[in-house]
Amino acid sequence: MAKVRVVEVVRETAEAHSLVLEPLDGAPFEYLPGQFLTVRVPSDRDGGAARCYSLCSSPERDHRLKVTIKRTRDGYASNWLCDNVVVGCELDVLPPAGTFVPKDLDRDFLLLAGGSGITPVLSILKTALHAGQGLVTLIYANRDEASVIFRDELVALTEEFPERLAIVHWLESVQGLPSQPVLSALLASYGDREAFVCGPGPFMDLTVRTLTGLGFPRERVHQEVFTSLAGDPFAEVVLPTDGVGMDAEVQVELDGETSTHAWPAGARLLDVLLAAGREAPFSCREGACSACACLLQEGTVELDHNEVLDDVDLADGIILACQARATSPVVKISYDV
Numbered sequence: 662m663a664k665v666r667v668v669e670v671v672r673e674t675a676e677a678h679s680l681v682l683e684p685l686d687g688a689p690f691e692y693l694p695g696q697f698l699t700v701r702v703p704s705d706r707d708g709g710a711a712r713c714y715s716l717c718s719s720p721e722r723d724h725r726l727k728v729t730i731k732r733t734r735d736g737y738a739s740n741w742l743c744d745n746v747v748v749g750c751e752l753d754v755l756p757p758a759g760t761f762v763p764k765d766l767d768r769d770f771l772l773l774a775g776g777s778g779i780t781p782v783l784s785i786l787k788t789a790l791h792a793g794q795g796l797v798t799l800i801y802a803n804r805d806e807a808s809v810i811f812r813d814e815l816v817a818l819t820e821e822f823p824e825r826l827a828i829v830h831w832l833e834s835v836q837g838l839p840s841q842p843v844l845s846a847l848l849a850s851y852g853d854r855e856a857f858v859c860g861p862g863p864f865m866d867l868t869v870r871t872l873t874g875l876g877f878p879r880e881r882v883h884q885e886v887f888t889s890l891a892g893d894p895f896a897e898v899v900l901p902t903d904g905v906g907m908d909a910e911v912q913v914e915l916d917g918e919t920s921t922h923a924w925p926a927g928a929r930l931l932d933v934l935l936a937a938g939r940e941a942p943f944s945c946r947e948g949a950c951s952a953c954a955c956l957l958q959e960g961t962v963e964l965d966h967n968e969v970l971d972d973v974d975l976a977d978g979i980i981l982a983c984q985a986r987a988t989s990p991v992v993k994i995s996y997d998v
Contacts, residue, residue, distance in 0.1 A: 662895060663690075667750045668725065673810045677731040677777060678743050679717065685751065692720055692757030694766075694788035695781045695857070695885070698728055699944045701753040701895050702738040703745075711894050712738040713887050713944060715781035715859075716757060717811070721792040726757075729810065731777040753895060758944040758952035761785075761885040763855060766793030771851040773868050775802045775860025779810050781885055782859055790822050798827045798851060802864060805834035844871045852876060859885040879973065886969065887950070894946040898935045901927040909960075909987035914995035915939055924987050930962070930994070931982040941996070946983045953982040960992035 669681035682698075684690060695715075702710040718727040730742050746752070761781055763770070766789050774782040779801060789797050803809050809830065819826050829847070831839055844867065852875060858868045865884055872882050904927015911924045913934060922937045924930070931953050934941040944952035948966035957978045962985040964970075970979055980994070 663754055663756065664751050665726070665754055667746055667748055667752065670746065670748060671727075673729060674808055676808070677729055677810050678746075679727050679729045680742070680746060682726040682728070682752070682754075690726055690757055692716060692726070693759075693762045694719060694721075694784040695761040695763070696757040696759040696784075697781065697887075697944070697950075698726070698757055699755040699894055700728070700738075700742075701893075702741055710738055713950060715759075715784070715885070715887075717780045717783045719784050719787035719791065721788045723787075729777065729780045731810075755894065755944055756942070758942050758950070759885070760951050760954065761857065761859070761883055763789065763857070765855075767795050768793070768855045769795040769853065770797045771848070771854040771856045772797065772799045773802075773856065773858045773860070774799065775864035776804070776808070777810060778858075778860030778864070778885070780859075782857060783811055783814070785857055786826075787818070790818065790826060796825050796827075796854075797822075798829070798854070800829050800831065800847065802831040802839065802860065803833070805832055839867065841867060841871050841874070844868065845875060848872065848875060855881050855883075857883045857885075862886075894944060898932045900925050900932055900936050904928060906986055907988070907990065909990050909992055911987070912959075912991075912993045913939065913941075914997045915941060917997060924992065927986065929965070929983060930980075930985040930987075930992075934982065941982060943983055948981050948984040951981065954979055955982050955994045955996045956980075956998045958993040958995055960987070960989040962986060962992060963988050 664685040665682040666685055667680050668683050671679040673679055697713045697715045699711055699713050714728040717729050730739050732743055733739050770789055772782045786797055856872055858865050906926040908926050909924040912921045922933055924933050931943050942952050944950045949968045951969040957980045964984040966984050
């Protein structure tokens with residue numbers, strides 16, 4: 662956990678605010694384009710309140726971190742932050758995390774964003790333009806012109822990179838809701854690109870269905886999905902002393918170092934590693950974000966909850982450390998793959 666200070670508040674639209682952040686200790690955060698911050702929201706609710714907000718800043722271009730928060734109807738956290746956070750406020754955050762990250766910045770990209778889904782997409786877009794060599798096309802859907810977040814910044818980027826960046830705006834107020842046939846025609850010429858998709862559920866479902874119908878292979882279609890957190894990922898780790906299940910031993914490869922730890926019955930893998938002082942990545946601790954994903958190399962585990970890994974991921978041995986309980990006496994996992 663770290664503390665950051667808000668050094669600027671930017672009103673992007675009537676509903677969206679950006680917070681520019683700097684660490685209190687002065688040490689810059691390392692992060693990758695497309696990752697997010699988990700922010701603790703002041704609350705007297707049982708279990709606290711925390712939310713994940715994508716970074717719209719680029720590690721290649723921007724000196725400070727920036728997250729963008731859009732108001733939602735009855736949204737406790739987003740509305741509180743928009744109403745109360747001013748310059749000088751201090752916030753608790755977890756380190757940047759997430760896997761919505763390009764592996765090769767020199768690829769040609771097809772970026773598809775709906776509404777506030779532009780936030781991680783902008784981070785990828787800026788980083789690819791400044792650190793990569795490929796072409797970038799952004800399809801950006803919004804309700805109307807007034808709801809286009811980062812409008813001026815996008816205009817500036819098209820002027821800076823006129824031969825590499827193309828932006829297509831889709832406004833519901835003008836064109837109506839997109840349909841699969843129309844979207845298929847729009848995307849048909851981009852079949853060789855790496856696609857990144859973020860936005861409301863219906864938008865992502867339609868977009869991914871369209872890309873699949875056009876023959877995009879699964880490994881070239883990436884989605885970012887966020888859900889509201891029910892618990893407090895900042896809570897202190899407490900290992901069970903009388904848990905149900907079996908005691909086990911886990912060997913973990915993390916940041917180039919291998920260590921072995923006792924895994925008490927009923928404990929979750931992430932808690933075991935954090936209690937042992939290993940800085941294992943995590944964010945939501947609820948099986949909803951994949952920040953804690955790692956590779957199961959030996960042994961077996963069961964996952965209490967999983968919203969992000971599909972059957973292919975599970976067959977490949979990917980597990981969520983925050984939800985994994987041991988079902989074999991010896992388990993070996995790696996984060997370094």
